[in-house]
Amino acid sequence: MRIFCLDLEGVLIPEIWIGLAERTGIDALRATTRDVPDYNALMRQRLGLLEDHRLGMRDVEAVVATMAPLPGAREFLRWLRGQGPVIILSDTYREFAGPLMAQLDLPTLLCHSLVVDEDGRISDYRLRHPDHKRASVEAFRTLNFHVTAVGDSYNDIAMLQAADAGILFRAPAAVREEYPEFAAVEDYDALRDLVRNCGET
Amino acid sequence: MRIFCLDLEGVLIPEIWIGLAERTGIDALRATTRDVPDYNALMRQRLGLLEDHRLGMRDVEAVVATMAPLPGAREFLRWLRGQGPVIILSDTYREFAGPLMAQLDLPTLLCHSLVVDEDGRISDYRLRHPDHKRASVEAFRTLNFHVTAVGDSYNDIAMLQAADAGILFRAPAAVREEYPEFAAVEDYDALRDLVRNCGET
Numbered sequence: 001m002r003i004f005c006l007d008l009e010g011v012l013i014p015e016i017w018i019g020l021a022e023r024t025g026i027d028a029l030r031a032t033t034r035d036v037p038d039y040n041a042l043m044r045q046r047l048g049l050l051e052d053h054r055l056g057m058r059d060v061e062a063v064v065a066t067m068a069p070l071p072g073a074r075e076f077l078r079w080l081r082g083q084g085p086v087i088i089l090s091d092t093y094r095e096f097a098g099p100l101m102a103q104l105d106l107p108t109l110l111c112h113s114l115v116v117d118e119d120g121r122i123s124d125y126r127l128r129h130p131d132h133k134r135a136s137v138e139a140f141r142t143l144n145f146h147v148t149a150v151g152d153s154y155n156d157i158a159m160l161q162a163a164d165a166g167i168l169f170r171a172p173a174a175v176r177e178e179y180p181e182f183a184a185v186e187d188y189d190a191l192r193d194l195v196r197n198c199g200e201t
Numbered sequence: 202m203r204i205f206c207l208d209l210e211g212v213l214i215p216e217i218w219i220g221l222a223e224r225t226g227i228d229a230l231r232a233t234t235r236d237v238p239d240y241n242a243l244m245r246q247r248l249g250l251l252e253d254h255r256l257g258m259r260d261v262e263a264v265v266a267t268m269a270p271l272p273g274a275r276e277f278l279r280w281l282r283g284q285g286p287v288i289i290l291s292d293t294y295r296e297f298a299g300p301l302m303a304q305l306d307l308p309t310l311l312c313h314s315l316v317v318d319e320d321g322r323i324s325d326y327r328l329r330h331p332d333h334k335r336a337s338v339e340a341f342r343t344l345n346f347h348v349t350a351v352g353d354s355y356n357d358i359a360m361l362q363a364a365d366a367g368i369l370f371r372a373p374a375a376v377r378e379e380y381p382e383f384a385a386v387e388d389y390d391a392l393r394d395l396v397r398n399c400g401e402t
Binding site: 001003078081084085086087094105106107108109110112113126128129132135136139140142143144145 | 307311
């Protein structure tokens with residue numbers, strides 16, 4: 001029996017921090033681990049920027065609500081949910097992704113969470129598990145699932161390697177070249193065909 | 202971070218085999234493990250009955266499509282999906298439950314599967330994992346989730362025991378008496394209150 005594990009940002013929705021940067025005009029929110037390699041330092045910087053601009057959880061939610069899934073993502077996901085259980089494995093925060101999850105018809109999302117004070121200030125974040133994408137795929141395999149995993153970047157590679165079938169979706173050329181063992185596709189039609197063809201044998 | 206693991210039949214939808222018995226008039230489909238303690242013998246009997254009455258997958262699907270979730274289940278589930286990820290853990294078969302899952306807005310269902318021939322005959326069944334409810338809850342705990350599990354009968358007890366919080370929903374009196382350690386509720390309003398109050402401390 002198959003299960004599908006999908007990355008979220010880049011596969012079904014745009015990058016949330018980029019969307020926040022664009023919509024708030026706070027350009028420094030575009031920083032990624034390429035700019036600040038220490039993830040914890042990066043998150044402190046991001047939460048500090050939100051605080052400096054007096055943006056609380058409600059403001060962030062309102063901004064994310066103006067974002068939309070990638071074109072075709074909703075239809076693809078609806079089709080995939082007819083093929084077997086779908087679990088979205090993401091390093092985003094549950095509170096950030098909420099409005100976009102509603103637009104995707106509430107798929108099951110396993111991710112991290114924010115600490116929000118009573119006055120709506122985002123005071124901290126909690127990483128549920130340091131390597132949860134890989135660990136989740138391994139857990140589903142111990143439950144006797146045939147796991148197909150789909151991701152787009154370096155932080156998905158461990159998940160793809162742990163899966164029975166790993167697929168790169170719109171991955172940068174560097175990732176595709178470094179990991180030629182994974183099939184790579186650029187649109188949902190090709191992803192649909194690949195998912196159909198990489199099932200249990 | 203919380204995750205919710207729910208049994209399906211008796212918690213969100215009626216018993217499917219009973220529904221099939223009622224709608225097809227095949228009274229012998231009402232048999233449960235109380236009547237035929239060996240589950241494999243019971244399943245052989247059920248599939249034999251379907252074959253004797255020339256009922257294939259399409260017929261069963263059409264019958265199940267006339268069934269509906271328990272009153273209030275859809276609204277409860279929608280609310281719960283706003284509280285955290287929800288995984289339905291059931292010993293039903295994916296192909297049977299399909300039409301009812303659509304009526305519940307496609308929640309994530311982990312269960313077993315049937316072997317359906319090209320001509321639609323249900324020729325066999327595959328139990329994915331002998332004890333998947335308990336094993337799934339344990340897996341989610343290793344992924345650092347706080348697990349709340351909800352079930353209604355003996356085959357849910359191992360799952361409830363493995364969870365951080367276990368709740369009986371409309372369980373028979375014998376089950377409630379034998380397992381007084383689990384909170385027991387009879388309707389979705391009470392279940393909602395209990396779910397709110399048994400979270401992480």
